[in-house]
Amino acid sequence: MPAGFRTLVCAAFVAWQAAAPSAPIQERLERVRAELYSRTDRLAENVTELKQILALDPRSADAHMLLGIAYSTWGSKELKGEAIGEFRQALDLNPRLVEVRFFLARLYLDLGRAGRAREELDAALAQTPGNPEFLALLGEAERQLKNPRRAIEVTRQALQADPSFAPARFYLALALLDASQRDEGIKEMEQVVRAGAPVADAYLALGSAYVEAGRTADAIATLSQGLRVDALRPELHIALARAYRSKGLLEKADAELMLGKPKRSAMSDSSDYPYQQVELDFYLERGMIKLQRGQLAAAAEAFKKVLEFEPAHEAATRELAEVNRRLRAKKPGGAR
Amino acid sequence: MLAALAGVPWTLAAQRGVPPAQSKGLPRAESRGPAPGASRIQFADVTARAGIGFVHKSGATPEKRMFETFGSGVAWIDYDNDGFQDLFFVNGVPGSPNALYHNNHDGTFTDVTARAGVEGSGAPGSPAAAAAKTGAAVGDFDNDGYLDLYVTALGPNTLYRNNHDGTFSDVTASAGVGGPPTEWSTSTGFLDFDRDGDLDLYVANYLDYRVADNPYCGQAKEGYRMYCHPTMFDGVADRLYRNEGNGTFTDISKQAGIANPAGKGLGVAFCDYDRDGWTDIYVANDTVRNFLYHNTGKGTFVDEAYRAAVGFDLNGRPQAGMGTDCADVDGPSTRQADNGLPEIFVTNFSEELNTLYENRGDGLFEDVSAKAGLGSGFLPLGFGTKLFDADNDGDLDIHVTNGHVIDNVTLYRPTLSYAQKDLLYENLGGGRFRDVTAEAGAALQATRVGRGLAVADFDNDGLLDVAISSLNQPAVLLRNTGARAGNWIMIRAKGRKSNAFGLGATVTIETSEGRQVREINNVASYLSSNDIRLHVGLGAAKIIQRIEVAWPGGTKQVLTNVAVNQILVIDEP
Numbered sequence: 001m002p003a004g005f006r007t008l009v010c011a012a013f014v015a016w017q018a019a020a021p022s023a024p025i026q027e028r029l030e031r032v033r034a035e036l037y038s039r040t041d042r043l044a045e046n047v048t049e050l051k052q053i054l055a056l057d058p059r060s061a062d063a064h065m066l067l068g069i070a071y072s073t074w075g076s077k078e079l080k081g082e083a084i085g086e087f088r089q090a091l092d093l094n095p096r097l098v099e100v101r102f103f104l105a106r107l108y109l110d111l112g113r114a115g116r117a118r119e120e121l122d123a124a125l126a127q128t129p130g131n132p133e134f135l136a137l138l139g140e141a142e143r144q145l146k147n148p149r150r151a152i153e154v155t156r157q158a159l160q161a162d163p164s165f166a167p168a169r170f171y172l173a174l175a176l177l178d179a180s181q182r183d184e185g186i187k188e189m190e191q192v193v194r195a196g197a198p199v200a201d202a203y204l205a206l207g208s209a210y211v212e213a214g215r216t217a218d219a220i221a222t223l224s225q226g227l228r229v230d231a232l233r234p235e236l237h238i239a240l241a242r243a244y245r246s247k248g249l250l251e252k253a254d255a256e257l258m259l260g261k262p263k264r265s266a267m268s269d270s271s272d273y274p275y276q277q278v279e280l281d282f283y284l285e286r287g288m289i290k291l292q293r294g295q296l297a298a299a300a301e302a303f304k305k306v307l308e309f310e311p312a313h314e315a316a317t318r319e320l321a322e323v324n325r326r327l328r329a330k331k332p333g334g335a336r
Numbered sequence: 337m338l339a340a341l342a343g344v345p346w347t348l349a350a351q352r353g354v355p356p357a358q359s360k361g362l363p364r365a366e367s368r369g370p371a372p373g374a375s376r377i378q379f380a381d382v383t384a385r386a387g388i389g390f391v392h393k394s395g396a397t398p399e400k401r402m403f404e405t406f407g408s409g410v411a412w413i414d415y416d417n418d419g420f421q422d423l424f425f426v427n428g429v430p431g432s433p434n435a436l437y438h439n440n441h442d443g444t445f446t447d448v449t450a451r452a453g454v455e456g457s458g459a460p461g462s463p464a465a466a467a468a469k470t471g472a473a474v475g476d477f478d479n480d481g482y483l484d485l486y487v488t489a490l491g492p493n494t495l496y497r498n499n500h501d502g503t504f505s506d507v508t509a510s511a512g513v514g515g516p517p518t519e520w521s522t523s524t525g526f527l528d529f530d531r532d533g534d535l536d537l538y539v540a541n542y543l544d545y546r547v548a549d550n551p552y553c554g555q556a557k558e559g560y561r562m563y564c565h566p567t568m569f570d571g572v573a574d575r576l577y578r579n580e581g582n583g584t585f586t587d588i589s590k591q592a593g594i595a596n597p598a599g600k601g602l603g604v605a606f607c608d609y610d611r612d613g614w615t616d617i618y619v620a621n622d623t624v625r626n627f628l629y630h631n632t633g634k635g636t637f638v639d640e641a642y643r644a645a646v647g648f649d650l651n652g653r654p655q656a657g658m659g660t661d662c663a664d665v666d667g668p669s670t671r672q673a674d675n676g677l678p679e680i681f682v683t684n685f686s687e688e689l690n691t692l693y694e695n696r697g698d699g700l701f702e703d704v705s706a707k708a709g710l711g712s713g714f715l716p717l718g719f720g721t722k723l724f725d726a727d728n729d730g731d732l733d734i735h736v737t738n739g740h741v742i743d744n745v746t747l748y749r750p751t752l753s754y755a756q757k758d759l760l761y762e763n764l765g766g767g768r769f770r771d772v773t774a775e776a777g778a779a780l781q782a783t784r785v786g787r788g789l790a791v792a793d794f795d796n797d798g799l800l801d802v803a804i805s806s807l808n809q810p811a812v813l814l815r816n817t818g819a820r821a822g823n824w825i826m827i828r829a830k831g832r833k834s835n836a837f838g839l840g841a842t843v844t845i846e847t848s849e850g851r852q853v854r855e856i857n858n859v860a861s862y863l864s865s866n867d868i869r870l871h872v873g874l875g876a877a878k879i880i881q882r883i884e885v886a887w888p889g890g891t892k893q894v895l896t897n898v899a900v901n902q903i904l905v906i907d908e909p
Contacts (some may be wrong), residue, residue: 047652055643078623085598085624088570092597110534111567206880276555277675308557 006279025053029062036069045068061094066098072107078109096129114144132158136168143175151175164270166197173202177209193222200230204239211243219243234260238281245289253289257282280309287319296330299323345507375772376821377726377733377762377801379814381779387444388423388437390811392787395429395468400553400562402545403428403468403490403520405563405741406602407719407787407807409863411472413483414439414451415498420901421792421867423803424454425811426469428489433457434469434487438502443795443815451502454496456487463517467491471788471863475526475535476836477511477579477789483837483868486513487617488521488539513537513577513585520545520572523604523659525859527615529592530635531888534579535835538594540601540619541572553555554748557794562742566623566656571600574619593629593637602625605860607662607678608842609644609695611853612884615840618646620657628680643700646680646693646715650703656685659721659789659862665732666767668850668875676844676853679767683718683736683862686752690718690736690759694767709761709769711736716756717741720789720862724800725873729821730849731763737786737804755783758804779814798824798901800871805864820851822875823900828857829870832908833889837868840888847877874900 032046032053050067068086071079087104087226090097101124108117121138125131139155142148152175158168170192176185189206192199203226210219223240230236237260244253262278287302300323306316396404410427417420420439427434433455437445449455458464459477467489477484482498491515496504496873498612508514520542526535543566554562577585589595594617603620610616612632620625625647629637641647648656660682667674677695684690690713693701705713716738726733738756745752760776761769773780788805795801806812825845829838841856858868874880880898887908889895898904 051642051652058639058642077565077567077652081565081623082625084567085571085600089596090599092573092595113568116570219839310556311558 025057025060025063029060029066031218032066033062034223036066036073040073041072043074047074059093061090061097063099064090065100065103068103074102082112083107092168093158096127101127102133105134105141109137109141109144112144114141117141118145130157130161132168135161136165136171137166139175140171143178144169148179149174152157152179166192166195166248170202174205177205182213184210186213193225198229200226200233200236202226203229204233204235207236207243208239211239211246214246216243216247220247228301234262234278234282236260238278238285241285241289245285245292250289250293253285254290254293257285257289276309280306280313283309284313284316287316287323291319291323296323296327300327337645349584369793374777375762375775376819377760377772378777378816378818379760379779380777380817381782381812382443382815383811383813385443386813387446388811388813389447390425390427390435390437391804392805392811393427393429393432394795394808395432396808396881399550399635400561400563401547402563402569403470403547404523405743405807406470407739407863408469408805409471409523409720409788409861409865410790410803410805410811411474411485412790412792412803412858412867414868415472415483415485415504415867416502417482420796421794423794423813424472424474424485424764425805425862426472426788427456428468428470428807430466430468430491431457432469439531439794441904448502452502453506454485454487455577456494457499462490463492464489464494469524470521472865473524473526473537474858474868475537475839477526477535477537478583479534479836481836482730483500485668486526486537488524488863489516490520490545492517493521493524493539499747507583511583511585512587513539518546520639521575522602522904523861523863524545525604525606525865526839527606527617527857527859528840528888529576529615529637530578531614531619531836531840531890532579532581533831533889534581535583535839536579537577538604538617538805539575539577539608540599540604541574542600542602542622543569544572545569554744557694559744560747562744562748563629566600571598571624572619573597574599574601576739578631588635589783592635593639594627596627596639598624598625601627602658603660603682603862605660605662605680606857607680607855608663608840609678609680611677611842612701613842614842615857615888618660618662621654622658623654623656623685625654626657626660626682640699642669645703646701649688649691651706655682655688657682657692658685658717658719659683659736659860660719661723661860663723663732663860664716664853665692665723665734665763667732668730668847674766674850676851678855679723681721681723681734683713683721685715686740687714689714690721692767704767708767709764709771712771712773713759715752716759718759718799719787720804720864722791722802722861722866724791725824725871726760726816727762727818727821728798728824728873728875729763730852730873730875730877731765731767733763734761734769735759735789735791735802736761737784737789737806739785739787739807755781755785757783758786759849777817779812782843784809784812787862788864789861790864790866791861793826793869793871796826796903798826798871822873823877824873825857825880825898825900826872826903827870827872827883828868828903828905829887830905830907831887831889833891834887838885838887838906838908839868842886843870843872844882844884844886845872845874845880845884846884847874847880849877869903 068083071083101120103115103119118141135158141152143151154173173188207223241253241257283305290299303320384411394396411424412421414711425435469489471488473486485496497507553564600622617629619627630640680693694704718736721734736759785807802814804812883895885893
């Protein structure tokens, strides 16, 4: 949590204790709601305001929901749990707040709990059948649950309900790529990217699909564009390094990859699955680049690192064997 | 009866025929009082000498099932009313036996588990046999003058009714307090929330966790699998069972307003934080905000955590609450800081301070953890805890037992450790503390994976002792061998209109040292239950000028000129 947030929270509480705002609760809730839906630069103030409202009315389902939204937007892992708690309390107090199920599902997906996300979305769709937002997110839940066919089906239903709904197209594209319908997936994802969606994942998925399809120039352009959307995403650097390598630009690939080196920090971060996947992808790509550059010791080290994470990793096992073969061949009398 | 005799100095044995204040033949191998340079608070490990052989079994597996790491509790219960506290340990892994030790009055205990019928292993194939047992509550739910026992679990909970002959009967089904068979219940306690004279039951619930659906957490390297962060699971609403006075209970959680599904409850403490005469409930939740349920006096509770500022830390962040207690730590009232109202203390995760919320008296609390001198609690991961007067100087000290939840934590954080030392804080007066762990004797230099902790004066010598249940380790009994800094009194309340042990009564003690306001309440810590008698350190006071008991039934009773250093039985008029 940024230090500024702490200060703001404390200061706001002191101010509140001195003189509680007198505006009616509903009016205050509407003001916070408008801010939360339109801007993110007043999150700390919104959290404080919602806590004050809950101090006055602990059973305000709307306040619990909005606090959940504020915590989700904040994005830190420690507040995700609290956000889920607020959403669940909001639903308990007012089961008709169907949008809460959508927010809950999104958080569950963030946490890799696709099964729980599906439960919430099924419940939401039972309340509001055909809602494109719920259908689109359900598609993503199904994809994460390794049901790409079902994911394609429900995201198409979402697009039928609202053909301009970009998230549905994005999730459809992901599902198509997962279902090995690469060309169709690329087409759908190109539409998303062309529409200028500020979603780094769209560029990442499309760029990676281009690499798979051998369209390295397109991949480099798309991934570079993605880095303009989010320069801090290590996955984009790793994918771009792979694209450079595929084109034989090994030095460039090496330099790009180093920009994507995951930073190990707290225990919770390093134990998160997404973090581990990035770390694994980083070392695999590093091994590949080093192997192609003939730096066999470095390549071996990188592949071993991958195998530490996933002892049965097929590509790393295969490539390490290749490295070892070459190392043996280099020794006098080593290769026969 | 006592009211009529007010003014007479009370001596224990003469009036009520309860045992003398100190056990006979108690071993004295430990020297009384501190070595030069040490704290006057001293504890000695007397586990082996006392004959306590209980070893907790967690059932740890490479699958890192969540329940394996949260341990079990310990409870003091004078089940045979002989005036000496007996000791009950909850065991963890399904099928493992609990243990009940009878206090022999000479510093030793005898294992009476099998005879008492509280093993709790469950018949093969029964849901109870598959239950991982967690916490324990002690209270006389049927007001027959004998203490009963409630044991919680990941699985069905169990209510044991005391048969008055050293045995217990499982009356869970007829009482209706078993809870759903998959629920993970943790800390629990009896309270008379509606002041109708019988004890109701609060049960904290933790996670919606299914053993069969146990995700992989931690790095995917061999040996690196770890117990998952609680965010990987939903919380479960707590339960409140209302005692119907006929041996049955009704689940009124929803209507009472305590069924919040956001909760991930691990610790529970009861106290009347605003002194309106109604017992309130504080729940320490793991990684989500804590709850402060204010008792409206109309059969309902309102969560005042936001209003009272006791849900989060100083920075507005939820913490990983584990154990908790609630009592006035800045008393006695001659001290300027004291308002006679209870503070709230919560033990938290590693790299979070244990939190002391100071009761400001206007419905608001202030997080004073750092300025109260509790900074050394930052690295350890705290579980069981109790606020009690360890040296009888008239203010409440703090004991915390610690131990990480991640058994391979050093792989991730070499600076942290799984087994940890306890923490002991001496109250310097006014709620300012000093960490005296290093000076409090060899017993506190040992590391353990501490979980449950409960306090009682097991040898009736006027100094409170400590029992600790450690994960997958032998239990520990710590005898208080410190130098008494003052006199004391122990009050055993006997309710007539109120519940039989006076739980929820507010006791105000006035001496030359000031005024102390305390509550009769054995519920605090983590998964554990403490001496049901109220112990009060009196400092240099030679006589208690006035004792006022506000019984939960509504009666106010006053005793004057009461002698110190005795176990005083007070009958509700």
